[in-house]
Amino acid sequence: MNKPSCSLFLLSFLIVTLFVAEIDGSKQSRALDKLQKSKFNANSQIDMNHFKAQKNILLDAMIHSQDGMKEKDRIEKLPGQPNVKFSQYGGYVTVDKLAGRAFYYYFVEAAHSKETLPLLLWLNGGPGCSSLAYGAMEELGPFRVNSDGKTLHKNNYSWNYAANVLFLESPAGVGFSYSNKSSDYDNNGDRKTATDNYVFLVNWLERFPEYKNRDFYITGESYAGHYVPQLAHNILYHNKKANRTIVNLKGIMIGNAVINDDTDNKGMYDYLASHAIISDQAAYNINTFCNFSSNSNQTTECNEATTEVYKNTLFIDVYNIYAPVCTNHNLTTRPKRISVAIDPCSDDYIQAYLNRVDVQEALHANVTKLKYDWEPCSNIISKWGDSPSTIIPLLHEFLNNGLRVWIFSGDIDARVPVTSTKYSIKKMNLPINTTWYPWFINGEVGGYAEVYKGGLTFATVREAGHQVPSYQPARALSLIKHFLNGTPLPNTQRLSDYNLL
DSSP: OOOOOHHHHHHHHHHHHHHHHHHOOOOOHHHHHHHHHHTSSTTTBBBBBBOOOOTTTOOOHHHHOOOHHHHHTEEEEOOTTOOOOEEEEEEEEETTTTTEEEEEEEEEESSSSSSSEEEEEEOOOOOTTTIIIIIIIIIISSSSEEETTSSSEEEETOOOTSSSEEEOSSSTTTTOOSSSSGGGGGBBBBBHHHHHHHHHHHHHHHGGGTTTTSOOEEEEEETHHHHHHHHHHHHHHHHHHHOSSSOOOOEEEEEEEEHHHHHHHHHHHHHHTTTSSSOHHHHHHHHHHHOOOOOSOOHHHHHHHHHHEEEHHHHHTTTTTTTTOOOOOOEEEESSOEEEEETTHHHHHHHHTTTTTHHHHHTOOTTTSSSOOOOOOOSSSOBBBBBBBOOOOHHHHHHHTOOEEEEEEEOOOSSOOHHHHHHHHHHOOOOOEEEEEEEETTTTEEEEEETTOOOOEEEEETTOOOHHHHHHHHHHHHHHHHHHHTOOOOOOOOHHSSOOO
């Protein structure tokens, strides 16, 4: 999408979603909307050209000694944590010694077979949101925070039943990750984040050398639709440049992912119309009077239609159109009764827990005593310099290099909905190998899937919002197990009835 196109059109809706985010408490939604508002402003300075690897990285100079660091990072036990048998680690990896830039990670070994199961990196998006907050503590990590903000309960559908799972807070300014060079917070963007993520990874593998030759996968959601492919591209580039396997990348999986600006935005409005959230007339006016690709300004009719969208989405959570919103942000004296379904106020519980001094000490976090509180999404990243309009060329690159590529979509997310993802995949012009079919888990339809030539699999997850593992943990665990095993999602009830754990 060209810069001037849809500027007024998008601006109107983005004001809507910013306000809705205040209602539902989702800081992730605010972060993505803030970038989109900046990106499609007619005066935007954000570089939207295709992503390319930074070629002048002197990798040998960026790999530092990690002797003894692994054991220093071992977490004995988190405050309020139930007993578990797997090991946990947390700490910092320096990505730029000169700037004093360091990224915080949290790592949980597999609950069983840690010596043979693959290594999986999970990234949240934003940009500027924490994988410790969302991925680890609210989605696919081994624990979830109780409503008292002091104790944890076990997540019975943690992805460490399928892999050794690594969570990373990036870029600098996100969560506990920091830089001693304050200007770093003003100069973030896709390219810098991808470079730092790569430098982090090769250094982390020095600290945990037993994973150097292990099968490695990258997964993530939302704006990680950029982060994941960009890191994968860097890995392929440097493996080829060195003529050896530095990182043994086998595949990527992205969910409710920002992929292609033009189709992402068209799909968002079409989804709202098809789910009776906006009127047929508003949908007609948007499709008739709003131009998603022209350089011209939007018409009065287009702006009136987006105003109607504003009114109709004002009091719902666009990240899960059927979810309740958080109405009481206070912690409770005693933990609420544990439910598999995510509590809409979980952001508040996690923020309270991770700002506790005893928790930070146990995590080996905030060692420099940052001047600001830990936040689920950063308040100190002020600029985002580059954000390609599409990552489709990278997806083609991975298929051409034999990588496993899966894209999944929770089907009740309206912000980066299933329609957006379907439109983006259609734009890839891939022949279909396996036509659309229901996939099953525990005798029920878990979602629908389609497989394309080259190996790309698209899967929906039924009754899941933007954060799929939060809303449908069992279906998400089934999804990741099939992805890592390289097996198709089961198309019969009998084949799906297996022990997830």
